[in-house]
Structure formats: structure tokens, C-alpha cells
Amino acid sequence: MAIKPRWADAEAIQEAAQLLRQGRLVAFPTETVYGLGADASNAEAVAGIFAAKSRPADHPLIVHLADAAMMPGWAEEIPDMAWQLAERFWPGPLAMVLRKKASVPLAVTGGQDTVALRVPNHLVALQLLRAFGGGLAAPSANRFCRISPTQAAHVAEELGDAVAMILDGGACQVGVESTIVDLSGPQPRLLRPGQISVAALEAVLRQPLVLPEAVASEIRAPGMMAVHYAPQTVALLCPVEQLQARAQTLLADGQRLGVLAYAQTLPAHPHLQVLAMPATADGYAQALYASLRELDGWQLDRILVEQPPQTEAWRAVNDRLGKATLAVA
Numbered sequence: 001m002a003i004k005p006r007w008a009d010a011e012a013i014q015e016a017a018q019l020l021r022q023g024r025l026v027a028f029p030t031e032t033v034y035g036l037g038a039d040a041s042n043a044e045a046v047a048g049i050f051a052a053k054s055r056p057a058d059h060p061l062i063v064h065l066a067d068a069a070m071m072p073g074w075a076e077e078i079p080d081m082a083w084q085l086a087e088r089f090w091p092g093p094l095a096m097v098l099r100k101k102a103s104v105p106l107a108v109t110g111g112q113d114t115v116a117l118r119v120p121n122h123l124v125a126l127q128l129l130r131a132f133g134g135g136l137a138a139p140s141a142n143r144f145c146r147i148s149p150t151q152a153a154h155v156a157e158e159l160g161d162a163v164a165m166i167l168d169g170g171a172c173q174v175g176v177e178s179t180i181v182d183l184s185g186p187q188p189r190l191l192r193p194g195q196i197s198v199a200a201l202e203a204v205l206r207q208p209l210v211l212p213e214a215v216a217s218e219i220r221a222p223g224m225m226a227v228h229y230a231p232q233t234v235a236l237l238c239p240v241e242q243l244q245a246r247a248q249t250l251l252a253d254g255q256r257l258g259v260l261a262y263a264q265t266l267p268a269h270p271h272l273q274v275l276a277m278p279a280t281a282d283g284y285a286q287a288l289y290a291s292l293r294e295l296d297g298w299q300l301d302r303i304l305v306e307q308p309p310q311t312e313a314w315r316a317v318n319d320r321l322g323k324a325t326l327a328v329a
Contacts, residue, residue: 002160005152005168008124012167017131019164020045025052027141027155028128029169030120032093032177032194033148033289034155035064035138036163037128040074043105046137050107052162055144060110061137062095062178065119066129074115074135076101081205082183088204091121093178093195108137114184124169140177141166147231147296147324150175150289175286176316181209193316195285229289229324231296233258235303237325240264243306246328247272255302258295262306273298277306281313288317292324 006012008029016026023045026037036052038045040063050057063074068086071078075098082096100115109115117135120126129136140148141155141163149155152168160166179194181201189210190198198209238246243264250257251269258273259266262284266274275291278284295303305325308314 002156003163003166004160005156005166008127008167008169010127012165013124013127013131016128016165016167017133020132020136023048024164025049025162026128027152027159027163027166028125028138029122029152029167029172030064030125030138031122031172032120032174033150033172034141034152035120035125035136036141036155036159037064037136037138039132040108040135040137041103041105043107046105046107049137049139052159053139053142053144055139057107058110059144060112060114060116061108061139062116062118062180063104063108063135064125064129064138065117065135066126067119070135071098071117074101074104074117075099079183081188084204085181085183085201086119089196089200090119091126092119093121093174094118095178095180097180097182097184097191099184114182116180118178122169122172124167128167145230147229147293148177148289149293150286154290154293171286171290173286174282175288175290176320179316193319195282195316197312198315199312229292229320231292231303231324233296233300233303235292235305235325236328237307237321238304238328239307242328243304247304250302250304256298256300258298258300258303260291260295260303260305262308264306273300277308281308281317284308284314285317288320 038049077099095116095118097114097116142158150172155166174195179196180192182189187210256271262277
């Protein structure tokens with residue numbers, strides 16, 4: 001029987017913390033997306049995450065903490081730069097990959113000797129973490145490789161029969177997953193872009209980040225699959241100058257078409273559904289997953305996504321779109 005979301009008041013948060021202590025799964029909001037949480041120190045509970053999501057066992061999870069002071073309980077050989085980044089960006093949408101302590105279950109790390117840690121910037125998430133008193137392994141609360149949830153109702157649609165509770169904390173404010181930086185090696189490396197920019201990270205690190213396109217990473221991290229964040233409807237990423245013509249061709253073929261439009265306007269058509277996206281990178285990111293999910297629910301034949309600007313500010317959005325869509329030939 002599917003679980004309905006429950007508003008995250010103080011009573012619900014205390015009940016959720018108790019369920020987590022029992023090894024149960026609880027979905028909860030963060031500023032990025034909704035997470036599917038389990039006690040990160042309990043390998044059996046963590047296995048429940050993989051089962052609920054149909055997630056490969058070698059795909060690591062991020063451990064969410066209530067504050068930076070908890071890092072030594074999960075990581076060893078913590079470099080100074082990790083503390084500097086934590087002071088600047090935590091709570092916030094940044095996960096750091098560090099050498100794990102021996103006590104951290106391999107189920108959390110996908111069998112690797114590193115662990116990703118994050119302190120989320122969401123009142124409900126922080127209240128839950130404090131009430132629970134430990135670390136919570138919490139990937140996005142959706143089926144593996146599907147569209148990440150940014151509202152409690154999205155979680156209920158996909159995982160409502162697999163969780164003990166869904167805490168409803170409203171819509172997520174960031175809307176795409178956290179930036180991930182690997183600090184386990186000799187040079188800091190960006191593994192996944194997010195709201196926190198490369199420039200902001202480098203300003204704290206006082207050295208350049210190694211970017212994903214510069215070298216293949218041996219560290220497996222969330223979101224590094226070639227296909228991820230994807231709707232069930234085939235979605236095509238279309239250059240701005242091709243959008244009008246591509247849409248007209250698909251509609252002429254009798255296809256039901258959805259469009260995420262950033263700058264272009266399209267003439268009305270009975271088989272066309274257009275969602276106008278925000279013009280700023282942060283606004284677009286916040287709306288992206290909910291918009292893709294909305295179009296995916298309309299039983300369309302194709303989704304066209306107008307290519308957003310390919311600039312540093314849009315790095316995270318373009319990363320997600322690159323994995324959720326196919327490029328127009």
C-alpha cells in the first residue's frame with residue numbers, strides 16, 4: 001500500500017527518526033532533491049535503499065550529516081581543504097569525497113575506500129538528522145536513473161510502496177543534485193557539477209579543480225552514469241536554431257510533442273504542449289525535474305528540450321540534460 005506524504009512537523013520528524021533507528025526507509029526533503037534515507041551505519045538498512053531504487057550495488061551513496069563536526073566519524077586523513085570548504089559551503093549543496101573510516105559499511109561506498117559526505121541546507125533535513133543522531137545514506141528518492149523528485153508527491157508516485165514515511169517539506173529550492181568534489185587524491189577534482197560553481201570552489205581551495213572533461217575519474221560517484229535523470233518519454237536536446245523546424249517536422253508526422261522552451265516561442269498546435277522555462281540558471285535548475293516529470297505524464301511521443309546557454313553558470317543544468325536526453329542528430 002502506497003504511503004502518502006506527511007507534513008514534516010515536529011511529531012512527524014521524531015517518528016521518522018525512530019523508524020530510521022529501526023532500519024526502515026524514510027524519504028525527506030533537502031535543498032537539492034528529496035532523499036531516500038537509511039541509517040548509514042546499518043548495512044542491512046542501506047541494502048533496502050538499493051532494493052527500493054533498483055540501484056546497482058556498486059553505485060555509492062552520499063552520507064548526510066547534521067554538521068561538519070561529524071566528519072571524523074566517517075572519514076580519515078581529512079585534508080585542511082575539506083574543513084575550509086565545509087566552513088564556506090555547509091550547510092549547502094556540496095558533497096566531498098574523502099577516505100572512509102574502516103567502520104563505514106562498504107554497502108554505503110559501493111565497495112570503494114572513499115565516502116561522500118554532505119550537510120544539507122534544509123530545515124527539515126537538519127531537524128531529522130539531529131533527531132536521528134547519526135549519518136543518513138540518502139540518494140535521490142526515485143527509481144534508479146529516473147527523474148529526481150523535487151516534491152513529496154513525486155516520491156509517492158515512484159516509491160510510495162517502498163518507504164515507511166515520506167516527510168513533506170515543500171518544493172526543493174535548488175532542484176538539482178549537489179556538487180561533488182573528490183578530495184581523496186593529490187588534487188581536488190570535480191566529479192559532478194551543481195549549484196556551487198567551479199569558480200566559487202577554486203576561490204576557497206586557492207588552486208584549480210581538475211574538471212571531469214580533463215581526466216577520467218577512478219572514483220565512482222552518484223550521477224556519473226551516461227544515462228541518468230531521464231523521463232520515460234524519449235527526450236531530445238535541440239539547438240536553439242533547430243527547435244522550430246524540428247518541432248514542425250515531428251508535429252507534421254502526427255507525433256504528440258512536449259517542449260521545454262528556454263527562449264523560443266512556438267505556434268499553437270493541438271498536439272503540442274509547451275512549458276516555458278526560467279531564463280536564469282538557478283531558476284531553470286529549480287524547475288527542471290518537475291517540468292520533465294510533468295511532460296512525462298502527458299503520454300507524449302517525444303519531448304524536445306531547447307538547449308540552454310552553454311556557459312559555466314549553466315554547467316549543472318547542461319550536465320543533467322546531457323544525461324536525461326539524446327542529442328538531435
